[in-house]
Amino acid sequence: MANTLFDKIWDSHVVQVIPDGPTQLYIDRLYGHEVTTPQAFDTLRDKGIKAFRPQQIVAMPDHNTPSDQQEVINDPIGRKQVDTLAANCKEFGIKHFAMGTKDNGIIHVVGPEKGLSLPGMTIVCGDSHTSTHGAVGALAMGIGTSEVAEVLASQCILQSKPKSMRINIEGKLKTGVTAKDVALYIMAQMTTSGATGYAVEYAGSTIRNMSMEGRLTLSNLSIEMGSRAGIIAPDETTFEYLKGREYAPKGAEWDKAVAYWRTLKSADDAVFDKEVTYRAEDIKPRITYGTNPGAGIAIDECVPTLDGLSDAEKAQLTAQLDYMQFRPGQKLEGTPVDYCFLGACTNGRIEDFRAFASIVKGRKKAANVVAWLVPGSWLVRQQIIDEGIDKILEESGFELRLPSCSSCLAMNPDKVPAGKLSISTSNRNFVGRQGPGARTVLASPLTVAASAITGVITDPRKLF
Amino acid sequence: MKQKFNIIKSTCIPVAIDNCNTDLIIPARYLASTTRDPKFFGDAFMHDLRYDANGKPVADFVMNKPEFSEAPHEGCHEIIVGGQNWGSGSSREHAAWAIAGYGVRVVISSSFADIHRNNLLNCFVLPVVVTPAFQQELFASIAKDPQTIVTVDVPNQTVTNEATGHSEKFEINGYKKHCLVNALDDIDYLLTQKDKTEAFEKTMKKY
Numbered sequence: 305m306a307n308t309l310f311d312k313i314w315d316s317h318v319v320q321v322i323p324d325g326p327t328q329l330y331i332d333r334l335y336g337h338e339v340t341t342p343q344a345f346d347t348l349r350d351k352g353i354k355a356f357r358p359q360q361i362v363a364m365p366d367h368n369t370p371s372d373q374q375e376v377i378n379d380p381i382g383r384k385q386v387d388t389l390a391a392n393c394k395e396f397g398i399k400h401f402a403m404g405t406k407d408n409g410i411i412h413v414v415g416p417e418k419g420l421s422l423p424g425m426t427i428v429c430g431d432s433h434t435s436t437h438g439a440v441g442a443l444a445m446g447i448g449t450s451e452v453a454e455v456l457a458s459q460c461i462l463q464s465k466p467k468s469m470r471i472n473i474e475g476k477l478k479t480g481v482t483a484k485d486v487a488l489y490i491m492a493q494m495t496t497s498g499a500t501g502y503a504v505e506y507a508g509s510t511i512r513n514m515s516m517e518g519r520l521t522l523s524n525l526s527i528e529m530g531s532r533a534g535i536i537a538p539d540e541t542t543f544e545y546l547k548g549r550e551y552a553p554k555g556a557e558w559d560k561a562v563a564y565w566r567t568l569k570s571a572d573d574a575v576f577d578k579e580v581t582y583r584a585e586d587i588k589p590r591i592t593y594g595t596n597p598g599a600g601i602a603i604d605e606c607v608p609t610l611d612g613l614s615d616a617e618k619a620q621l622t623a624q625l626d627y628m629q630f631r632p633g634q635k636l637e638g639t640p641v642d643y644c645f646l647g648a649c650t651n652g653r654i655e656d657f658r659a660f661a662s663i664v665k666g667r668k669k670a671a672n673v674v675a676w677l678v679p680g681s682w683l684v685r686q687q688i689i690d691e692g693i694d695k696i697l698e699e700s701g702f703e704l705r706l707p708s709c710s711s712c713l714a715m716n717p718d719k720v721p722a723g724k725l726s727i728s729t730s731n732r733n734f735v736g737r738q739g740p741g742a743r744t745v746l747a748s749p750l751t752v753a754a755s756a757i758t759g760v761i762t763d764p765r766k767l768f
Numbered sequence: 769m770k771q772k773f774n775i776i777k778s779t780c781i782p783v784a785i786d787n788c789n790t791d792l793i794i795p796a797r798y799l800a801s802t803t804r805d806p807k808f809f810g811d812a813f814m815h816d817l818r819y820d821a822n823g824k825p826v827a828d829f830v831m832n833k834p835e836f837s838e839a840p841h842e843g844c845h846e847i848i849v850g851g852q853n854w855g856s857g858s859s860r861e862h863a864a865w866a867i868a869g870y871g872v873r874v875v876i877s878s879s880f881a882d883i884h885r886n887n888l889l890n891c892f893v894l895p896v897v898v899t900p901a902f903q904q905e906l907f908a909s910i911a912k913d914p915q916t917i918v919t920v921d922v923p924n925q926t927v928t929n930e931a932t933g934h935s936e937k938f939e940i941n942g943y944k945k946h947c948l949v950n951a952l953d954d955i956d957y958l959l960t961q962k963d964k965t966e967a968f969e970k971t972m973k974k975y
Contacts, residue, residue, distance in 0.1 A: 462957070736795055
């Protein structure tokens with residue numbers, strides 16, 4: 305019975321179920337970026353076929369885009385990927401938001417803010433953080449390049465239906481605790497594979513009271529515990545956020561859409577394969593200490609010790625701490641940082657910049673810190689300027705950069721040098737993620753702001 | 769890339785890293801390609817663990833040890849035994865291209881990340897899920913004898929540690945098994961289903 309929100313969206317997109325095989329699932333929206341599409345377009349050319357439903361596809365470069373200037377990409381291979389995307393979109397008749405234009409930005413920021421991602425849709429992209437779009441009540445999943453080619457060619461993918469999980473968060477978040485901290489908390493409880501094989505729905509009073517930006521952050525990080533999808537039932541917050549967006553339905557269409565979207569929720573008696581509940585009051589500002597996003601602690605806690613671990617666990621923790629140059633049992637608060645990054649599809653939205661500015665206002669950036677403040681899109685950047693946040697940042701010694709994935713993944717000039725410690729609002733602290741040898745501590749915009757002011761890992765609550 | 773699967777009998781490379789994410793399998797800087805050159809991606813496979821910052825092979829990394837360094841070919845190193853949660857993180861199919869490009873045909877683990885698992889299948893590399901006990905026994909057998917043979921029988925869906933004789937059944941749906949045995953891929957299947965897709969479009973509810 306289609307009783308969960310996920311079931312409802314999934315079931316309404318089933319073209320057919322192959323006997324003893326996967327489901328042929330219809331895709332409403334495909335997003336494309338320059339890194340995971342070139343070979344997919346090649347597949348279509350090799351087969352001599354056109355895009356099946358080009359009007360349902362939107363593409364934009366984001367991974368290779370520099371954040372200091374966008375006149376030119378100096379890296380020839382990165383430039384070639386960006387140029388190739390533009391040429392492919394032209395050839396296949398696909399909407400393309402070019403680098404440096406007001407439409408451009410990180411896909412997972414642009415899609416929702418332009419109303420291209422809507423409740424009830426199936427959305428895919430060759431990017432694991434496609435889970436972000438689940439925050440508007442869509443079934444959104446990351447896929448591989450072969451699957452991108454499948455969607456280009458047929459507007460469908462073949463998928464086995466995942467199991468269902470609901471994560472409830474109940475209560476009021478404490479001051480200084482953001483959606484990012486909630487996500488880092490859940491990940492530490494669930495581990496990085498705790499939701500593998502599941503599609504997650506987030507629910508509970510904490511979520512109901514969370515802003516759209518916060519929900520997007522939470523859904524974004526679903527993949528970091530293994531879930532391809534992190535869906536949140538659409539409600540007034542969703543409708544308020546989407547209303548009037550460039551590609552959202554208008555007039556009578558809007559009313560019709562909202563009437564349908566209101567039905568998109570799990571039934572009161574919905575049964576999930578797994579259900580967990582966390583209390584908002586248990587969550588403090590979080591940081592990571594290891595090299596996977598689940599390796600995290602509250603900011604006032606110490607790095608775990610090796611006590612009571614199996615030999616295999618000891619080896620894994622030791623390897624992570626060796627890379628991070630941290631010690632078992634060490635308190636990380638007060639550790640000098642070299643780089644601070646605000647941005648990425650995780651925390652590159654207006655609310656994140658407001659939060660950052662609320663901390664740094666009237667204070668000065670620490671001299672030992674290099675700070676990259678990178679809006680997730682040109683729309684976000686414009687709003688930052690319209691709200692005067694850029695002035696606050698400037699007065700505090702920060703520079704507002706240009707929209708890009710930037711320092712999240714070391715595919716553009718914003719690389720953290722080997723051995724340097726970065727405190728970052730991005731989504732992954734993997735070995736070498738921000739640059740070969742770079743060490744990454746994941747945190748919220750508030751915590752990154754506080755650390756950028758003091759020059760050491762800092763609990764933002766101490767700067768309120 | 770397309771190849772038919774039947775019975776693979778090979779020595780293995782043990783990569784006993786839990787949560788081995790796709791950034792480790794292929795670092796982001798190797799994603800900046802617009803082709804699918806197997807040699808390029810095979811050379812980038814596990815690059816930052818295989819080589820140090822100066823491009824010198826890291827002697828104690830498993831793939832550089834003499835007993836495991838031979839490039840895969842029939843019967844030799846066609847199988848990787850990986851740690852749990854293999855392929856987590858980024859959806860980059862480049863990770864599957866790297867594994868395939870290196871010459872590996874099967875990855876055995878106790879668990880795979882969902883996106884990477886699909887990517888492997890789409891690149892004609894077979895992900896085989898075994899129990900943690902079977903996985904640990906494999907690591908132990910290979911540690912004892914690097915020449916340990918593992919047999920992966922796709923038609924019968926069994927994986928056998930020839931050192932102990934222990935065997936397990938593995939899951940793969942009938943459709944995908946048919947695809948692997950006959951070297952067929954999903955896109956060709958979907959292209960044959962266009963009538964159904966168009967019929968579905970006419971009935972679907974937008975809002």
